[in-house]
Amino acid sequence: MKNRYTIKNVKEILSDDDLDTDLLAELSNDPRSGVKKLLEQYYKKQIKQQELIERFHQKEFLEKPFWDQGLTVAGVDEVGRGPLAGPVVTAAVILPSNNTLYEVDDSKKLSRTKRAELYKLICDQAIDISVAVGSPQLIDTENIYHATELTMGDSITHLYVRPDHILVDAMTIPVDISQTKLIKGDSKSLSIGAASIVAKVARDRLMTMYSKLYPEFGFERNDGYGTKEHLQALDSVGRTKIHRLSFSPVKKTNKIY
Structure with a gap:
């Protein structure tokens, strides 16, 4: 008997999270290895999504008493x-x-x-x-x-x-x-x-x-943290207007950009 759906059709069907249970049962009886593999991926995705939703609800427990009122x-x-x-x-x-x-x-x-x-x-x-x-x-x-x-x-x-x-x-x-x-x-x-x-x-x-104003420091990569690149620039070109003077080693730097 010719299969009702191609593998491509099955892939498209299983991309829908709100899948009809009768259709899912029909696909479960399909003997093709390609369909079985797609179903395995589908069920793994569903389990992962369910775990995600459960964690999500756990994170709402502090807000929920207020929301309920x-x-x-x-x-x-x-x-x-x-x-x-x-x-x-x-x-x-x-x-x-x-x-x-x-x-x-x-x-x-x-x-x-x-x-x-x-x-x-x-x-x-x-x-x-x-x-x-x-x-x-x-x-x-x-x-x-x-x-x-x-x-x-x-x-x-x-x-x-x-x-x-x-x-x-x-x-x-x-x-x-x-x-x-x-x-x-x-x-x-x-x-x-x-x-x-x-x-x-x-x-x-x-x-x-800020990295456009002070390209030597690599702020687009280090976000202002004291990486090797940042510290080398601090030594070579000095501190900028956005440096924190109370933080070491900035406060030890006399050179001003």
């Missing part, structure tokens, strides 16, 4: 506390309860390509997003920890929607809104994970722009 929650995170150059960047993100951001995670665990993809999805689905920048001068004046808290405060106050509660990654934000402090919150909370991605993408883009 119709309240808004802002996730807040920072990027760039450790570099020798460039600002610290913070983001505040308010997500709706019906979001489908299944792959959101701590930005450090994601590739640049995946971060860019998720950044677009977050921007499409978020109720509100705010990004704030803490300058190297603020960092030198206040110290990096307090400068980060102040910048997080800016990201909250610049939201259009005042959140009912804040979830923040291991910091205390100087605003009069109840907040939950979490260690490694970007891995535990969906909202903080989304904020970590927004902050990371924003800072990376900013450092790429």
Whole structure:
């Protein structure tokens, strides 16, 4: 008996996640090795997707009690506390309860390509997003920890929607809104994970722009961290206006770019 579908047809059919169960049963009885291989790939993909959704729901447990009462929650995170150059960047993100951001995670665990993809999805689905920048001068004046808290405060106050509660990654934000402090919150909370991605993408883009002004430092590659290339440039051409003077070895450098 001639097969009803070609291998190409089967591949197209199995690309649909919402597959009719009768059709799936029919394909399961197909003796062709090519079809069996495609079915194996399909089931593996389904299992992976289910695991992803389960992890996603686990990350909503901090937001859910607020969402169930119709309240808004802002996730807040920072990027760039450790570099020798460039600002610290913070983001505040308010997500709706019906979001489908299944792959959101701590930005450090994601590739640049995946971060860019998720950044677009977050921007499409978020109720509100705010990004704030803490300058190297603020960092030198206040110290990096307090400068980060102040910048997080800016990201909250610049939201259009005042959140009912804040979830923040291991910091205390100087605003009069109840907040939950979490260690490694970007891995535990969906909202903080989304904020970590927004902050990371924003800072990376900013450092790429700075690399055009100061090409010797390779900021588009090292994001201002003290790589060998960066330290060599610091020795040869000196510090720039975006270097943190309170950070060693910048404070030991007398030469000015």
